[in-house]
Amino acid sequence: MTAQIIDGAKIAADIRNRVKQEAADLKAQRGIVPGLATVLVGDNPASHAYVRSKRKACAELGLASFGHELAKETTQAEVIALVRLLSGDPQVHGILVQLPLPAHISEEAVLSEVALEKDVDGFNPINIGKLGMKNRMPSFAPCTPSGVIELLDRCGAKIEGAHAVVLGRSNIVGLPVSLLLLGRNATVTVCHSRTQDIAAVTRQADILVAAIGKTRFVTAGMVKPGAVVIDVGINEVPDATKRSGKRLVGDVDFDGVKEVAGAITPVPGGVGPMTIAMLMQNTLTAAKSRAVGSKE
Amino acid sequence: MTAQIIDGAKIAADIRNRVKQEAADLKAQRGIVPGLATVLVGDNPASHAYVRSKRKACAELGLASFGHELAKETTQAEVIALVRLLSGDPQVHGILVQLPLPAHISEEAVLSEVALEKDVDGFNPINIGKLGMKNRMPSFAPCTPSGVIELLDRCGAKIEGAHAVVLGRSNIVGLPVSLLLLGRNATVTVCHSRTQDIAAVTRQADILVAAIGKTRFVTAGMVKPGAVVIDVGINEVPDATKRSGKRLVGDVDFDGVKEVAGAITPVPGGVGPMTIAMLMQNTLTAAKSRAVGSKE
Numbered sequence A, B: 001m002t003a004q005i006i007d008g009a010k011i012a013a014d015i016r017n018r019v020k021q022e023a024a025d026l027k028a029q030r031g032i033v034p035g036l037a038t039v040l041v042g043d044n045p046a047s048h049a050y051v052r053s054k055r056k057a058c059a060e061l062g063l064a065s066f067g068h069e070l071a072k073e074t075t076q077a078e079v080i081a082l083v084r085l086l087s088g089d090p091q092v093h094g095i096l097v098q099l100p101l102p103a104h105i106s107e108e109a110v111l112s113e114v115a116l117e118k119d120v121d122g123f124n125p126i127n128i129g130k131l132g133m134k135n136r137m138p139s140f141a142p143c144t145p146s147g148v149i150e151l152l153d154r155c156g157a158k159i160e161g162a163h164a165v166v167l168g169r170s171n172i173v174g175l176p177v178s179l180l181l182l183g184r185n186a187t188v189t190v191c192h193s194r195t196q197d198i199a200a201v202t203r204q205a206d207i208l209v210a211a212i213g214k215t216r217f218v219t220a221g222m223v224k225p226g227a228v229v230i231d232v233g234i235n236e237v238p239d240a241t242k243r244s245g246k247r248l249v250g251d252v253d254f255d256g257v258k259e260v261a262g263a264i265t266p267v268p269g270g271v272g273p274m275t276i277a278m279l280m281q282n283t284l285t286a287a288k289s290r291a292v293g294s295k296e
Helices: A008-030 A045-061 A076-088 A107-111 A127-134 A142-156 A174-183 A198-203 A271-294 B008-030 B044-059 B075-088 B107-111 B125-132 B145-156 B175-185 B198-203 B271-295
Strands: A033-039 A064-070 A093-099 A163-167 A187-192 A207-210 A227-232 A235-238 A246-249 B035-041 B063-068 B094-097 B163-167 B189-193 B207-210 B228-231 B233-236 B247-249
Touching: A008 A045, A008 A271, A033 A076, A045 A064, A064 A076, A093 A271, A127 A174, A127 B125, A142 A174, A142 A227, A142 A246, A142 A271, A163 A198, A163 B044, A163 B233, A174 A187, A174 A207, A174 B207, A187 A198, A207 B175, A227 B063, B008 B044, B008 B075, B008 B271, B035 B075, B035 B247, B035 B271, B044 B063, B044 B247, B044 B271, B063 B075, B075 B107, B094 B271, B125 B175, B145 B175, B145 B228, B145 B271, B163 B175, B163 B198, B175 B189, B175 B207, B175 B247, B189 B198
Parallel strands: A033 A064, A033 A093, A163 A187, A163 A207, A207 A227, B035 B063, B035 B094, B163 B189, B163 B207, B207 B228
Antiparallel strands: A187 B189, A235 A246, B233 B247
16 A cells, blocks of 8 residues: 655645735735744855745745844844844734854744744744643744644544654754644654664554654654654755755655555655745734734 | 552652751851742632641741732732732742632733742743753743652652653643653653553553542553552542541552552652652752852
C-alpha cells in the first residue's frame, strides 16, 4: 500500500486564497487593510530570504507589510523600542520578529515586548504558556505547529485519542506542536536526542511528527503501518543532477516510509508552504479582531 | 520484591530544616526576613486550611507571612489591586494566590499580575511558558511538580533518558511536571482521560507520575517491574475504623503496586508534604535573590 501524499502546497494555496478573499472583504466593508510588520536584525541571508517570502505573500494576498531592517550592531534597547512602537501602531496588526536574533540580543526580552494581540508568530512566552494550559487560549499559536495541525485535520487524521509521537522539542516546532496535540486530546510522547530505543517509541505512533533536523532519520521500520507522518525537517543534501548541486530532503526517508504510512507529507511541498499560509491567516485574524474591537 | 518507600515526610523535613537554617543566616547576616504574602478570596474551607498550613510553616521556619483574606464578593479589580500592591511591597518576597478563585474572577488575569520575581507558586503564565522552553528559565517552578522532581532525585531515580509517563495534564500538576521532566531530558508521555489502552502506555514507564484524581486508578498490572511510581493523588475514601469516618488514598493502589515497583511514594506522607516545603524554599530563594540584587 502506498500512503496518501498530503499536498501541503495545495492546502496552503487554499488557505491563501481564502485569506485573500477575506482581506478584500475587510477592506471593502470596513476600510481595513491587514498589516504585518517584519523586524529583521543583521544580515543572515536565510533570514532575509524568509522575510522576503513573507512580504511577497502579503503583497499577493492584499495585506500591507512594513519591513524594518536593522544593522547587526543594533542594540537590544533599540530593537525593543521599535517593537514597542509597532505594538502601538494602529496600521500594524501583526508583528513578526525574524529569528534568530544576533547573539547580543535576548530573544526572550524582545519577544516579550510584542503586544499579545499582534503576536502572529505566537512566540511571546505568555502565549506559549497559555498554549499548554487548560482553559487558557493564546492569542495566536506558532505558525509551523499550527500548519502541522491543519495538515492533520485536512487529511482526515483523528487526533483525539490518537498516540502522537513528536521527535524534537524545539521552542519553535517540537514543544508547541506537542502542546497543540495535547490540547486536541492526543496522548503525546515527546522524543529527543536522549531518548532510548527511539524506534520502539515511534512504532507506537498513530501520528508521527518529525522535527529533529536529521536527514532521513525516520525509516520505514520506525513507522507503524497506516500512521500519519508529518515531516517538518528541511535538510540540504548534495545532488549532482541539480544546477545548485543540492536539494532539500526531510527528516523522514520519504521513499521508504510512504510504503508503510497511511498518509505522509513530502519535502518540499508538505509542511513548508503552511508556515507562511498560517502567518497570513493569523495576520488577517488579528486585523479582524481589531475591527470587531473598534466597533464596540 | 517490595519497593523502596520514598519517605516524603522525611525529605520535606530535611528541606524545611535547611530553609530554617538559611533563613536564620539571612536574618543574622543581612537583616532580611523572607516574607510570604497569602491572598485568599472567599470562604472555601479547604483553601482556608491550605493557607493556614502554609502560614504555620512560615512561622515554624522563621519566615514572615502576611495573610490577606478577602470576602467572596471581592471584585477582580480589587484582587488585582492587592496583588499589585504586594508586588511592590519590599517586605514581601513571595506572593501566593490560593486557588481556586471564585468563579467571577479570572485566575489568568490575577496570576499575570504577580511580579515574576515573587511568583513563588510559579503560576504566572510567563513562568509556565518558560518552563517548557529551551534556554529559558522560569523564576520559579510550581511547588508540587518541583516536589515530584525532588523526590525522584532523592530516591536515586535517573531521569535523563528515562521514559516518564505522566497521568493527568492539569495546569497545576500534570502539565508543569511533564515540562520539568522534559527539561531533565526524560522521554515524556502525557496521558489523560482520552488516552486509549492506558495500561499499555503506563507499563512502559520507568518513571510513572499519577496525577489524575482517581482513587487507586493505577494497579500492579499497569506498572513495569522496578519502575519509580510517584503518587500525586489525594482522594478521600470511607474508613469506619477512623474517627472521621474516612481516610486519604492516592491515585495508585499502593499495596498492590509496591510489590512491583522499584520505589513508590505513600499517600499520605509522599508528595503531599513536599508542596509546602518547596513553597518555603522558593520564598527563601526569592528573598536571597533580592538580597543579592540589593547588594549590587
